[in-house]
Amino acid sequence: MKLNKTNHSNHQKYPERILQFGEGNFLRAFVNWMIDKMNKECQYNSGVVVIQPLDNGLVHLLNEQDGLYTVYLNGIKDGDVISEHNVVDCVTRGINTYTDYEQYLEVAKNPDLKIVLSNTTEAGIALNEKDCLEDRPQSSFPGKLTAFLYHRYKAFNGDKSKGLVFIPCELIDRNGEKLKEIILKLAEIWSLEDEFKVWLQEACTFCNSLVDRIVPGYPRERIEEIRIELGYEDSLVVEGEPFHLWVIEGPAWIKEEFPAHKAGLNVLVVDDMTPYRTRKVRILNGAHTCMVPVAYLYGIDTVRESVENPILGKYIRDTIFEEIIPTLDLPKDELENFSNAVIDRFKNPFIKHQLMSIALNSTSKFETRVLPSILEYQSRKQELPKKLVFSLSALIAFYKGERNNEKIQLADDTDILNLFKDLWKANDGTEDYLKHLVTEVLGNERIWKTDLNQVPNLTEAVTDYLIKIDELGLEKALQEVL
Ligand SMILES: NC(=O)c1ccc[n+]([C@@H]2O[C@H](COP(=O)([O-])OP(=O)(O)OC[C@H]3O[C@@H](n4cnc5c(N)ncnc54)[C@H](O)[C@@H]3O)[C@@H](O)[C@H]2O)c1
Numbered sequence: 001m002k003l004n005k006t007n008h009s010n011h012q013k014y015p016e017r018i019l020q021f022g023e024g025n026f027l028r029a030f031v032n033w034m035i036d037k038m039n040k041e042c043q044y045n046s047g048v049v050v051i052q053p054l055d056n057g058l059v060h061l062l063n064e065q066d067g068l069y070t071v072y073l074n075g076i077k078d079g080d081v082i083s084e085h086n087v088v089d090c091v092t093r094g095i096n097t098y099t100d101y102e103q104y105l106e107v108a109k110n111p112d113l114k115i116v117l118s119n120t121t122e123a124g125i126a127l128n129e130k131d132c133l134e135d136r137p138q139s140s141f142p143g144k145l146t147a148f149l150y151h152r153y154k155a156f157n158g159d160k161s162k163g164l165v166f167i168p169c170e171l172i173d174r175n176g177e178k179l180k181e182i183i184l185k186l187a188e189i190w191s192l193e194d195e196f197k198v199w200l201q202e203a204c205t206f207c208n209s210l211v212d213r214i215v216p217g218y219p220r221e222r223i224e225e226i227r228i229e230l231g232y233e234d235s236l237v238v239e240g241e242p243f244h245l246w247v248i249e250g251p252a253w254i255k256e257e258f259p260a261h262k263a264g265l266n267v268l269v270v271d272d273m274t275p276y277r278t279r280k281v282r283i284l285n286g287a288h289t290c291m292v293p294v295a296y297l298y299g300i301d302t303v304r305e306s307v308e309n310p311i312l313g314k315y316i317r318d319t320i321f322e323e324i325i326p327t328l329d330l331p332k333d334e335l336e337n338f339s340n341a342v343i344d345r346f347k348n349p350f351i352k353h354q355l356m357s358i359a360l361n362s363t364s365k366f367e368t369r370v371l372p373s374i375l376e377y378q379s380r381k382q383e384l385p386k387k388l389v390f391s392l393s394a395l396i397a398f399y400k401g402e403r404n405n406e407k408i409q410l411a412d413d414t415d416i417l418n419l420f421k422d423l424w425k426a427n428d429g430t431e432d433y434l435k436h437l438v439t440e441v442l443g444n445e446r447i448w449k450t451d452l453n454q455v456p457n458l459t460e461a462v463t464d465y466l467i468k469i470d471e472l473g474l475e476k477a478l479q480e481v482l
């Protein structure tokens with residue numbers, strides 16, 4: 001039996017008040033899970049129209065299931081083991097703009113619409129100057145959204161009460177401001193009237209936001225067991241941890257528009273989200289990103305096995321406590337509490353978080369999530385943080401693309417993959433060559449936005465560790481750092 005509204009008895013129909021770009025695992029297990037809870041526990045009474053931002057996607061599966069799907073939350077909460085699941089029913093329908101563009105524009109005329117959510121990965125909030133108003137659809141997410149907003153503006157003759165609130169979830173800094181900037185830029189490129197720009201500025205509210213929940217996604221390995229437990233088939237089951245935090249930087253009235261606190265959700269509306277973002281990106285995402293090459297080359301595949309391994313666990317813990325925390329400005333006990341909680345979350349016995357899924361685009365993640373800690377540590381202490389530097393050497397070794405004579409499925413920008421491929425291909429096994437390789441990588445300003453060879457002693461330190469990793473293997477090389 002397939003999950004759909006015919007066989008799901010409690011299915012509700014909510015008015016469409018929310019437009020959502022993205023149908024991915026994260027949004028389904030985080031924001032849609034929250035809206036579902038708000039509908040059921042505090043009469044939020046809001047449905048979500050999901051827009052598929054890319055040509056390929058999952059909205060056909062969402063529609064086949066009448067927008068229904070199951071969220072599993074597995075982990076430890078306040079010391080107790082929890083494993084709960086529920087059917088989320090806030091999604092009213094999914095629209096593929098590549099096949100149903102007119103239907104998409106029709107949504108713009110809905111007077112009830114109030115909030116726009118998105119998660120289109122770090123790649124999604126980007127300007128594509130080739131997008132045009134007449135395209136069906138525009139290729140970029142901001143392009144599609146600008147066309148939508150212009151139709152709304154026109155449909156309501158510039159009525160300011162029909163403005164929208166934007167809360168993007170993409171993990172880029174100041175996501176709402178970036179989105180607004182691109183929309184305004186497109187309005188200019190498309191020569192749209194000044195009154196529309198005024199409407200965007202005055203009737204619409206763009207919030208920045210920071211999301212936090214580990215969502216490994218579809219539980220491929222357990223799906224048969226889950227199907228039997230549920231008694232129905234669901235192609236969109238999504239698994240996440242119980243922990244959730246959403247920090248929204250915006251005016252206090254957002255709490256009335258999106259009253260998540262009434263459902264007991266951990267959603268904070270704040271004036272400045274910077275400290276939360278820095279803490280999360282540097283500690284949680286930073287630890288993920290720097291553990292990937294080290295633990296994977298060590299021979300381990302998942303986050304939990306990495307933190308529970310005595311050597312790697314110590315490496316990860318020491319990296320966070322000795323090298324990341326000292327670069328942050330929040331009170332030490334707050335940072336330590338957060339870090340301990342993160343380590344517990346990494347140990348979640350129910351979640352198999354593959355290192356290789358985190359490894360996607362590791363170079364750009366290293367630049368945004370780990371490099372700032374290295375540079376800040378160097379600037380504060382006039383010495384290099386050894387374990388973070390070791391991770392950089394391991395990253396370079398990881399991009400050789402081999403583990404125990406097996407190919408690593410690297411996933412990154414093609415230019416970056418080619419850079420490493422060419423550099424490793426020319427390796428003649430000498431220490432001089434490895435120094436040259438490191439110098440080339442650290443000097444690549446496309447990756448690092450700066451020449452890292454200028455950081456005192458960094459080239460030498462990265463080379464020394466890389467030579468050790470190359471000669472002794474990662475396991476032995478790591479023991480030397482510890
Ligand atoms: N999975 C997690 O634990 C987690 C936690 C917090 C934040 N995130 C963030 O969420 C993002 C998505 O994660 P997910 O697990 O939902 O992935 P997913 O692959 O399930 O979904 C990705 C979504 O992004 C869209 N997308 C991808 N590239 C795009 C582009 N260039 N333009 C427009 N849309 C694009 C896809 O259409 C899809 O809707 C990640 O990049 C990450 O930054 C993930």
Ligand SMILES: O=P(O)(O)OC[C@@H](O)[C@@H](O)[C@H](O)[C@H](O)CO
Nearest residue numbers: 171211212213214215285288358
């Ligand atoms: O989702 P990514 O690929 O940008 O990063 C991988 C993980 O670090 C990330 O998904 C975390 O699990 C998440 O940010 C926790 O909130």
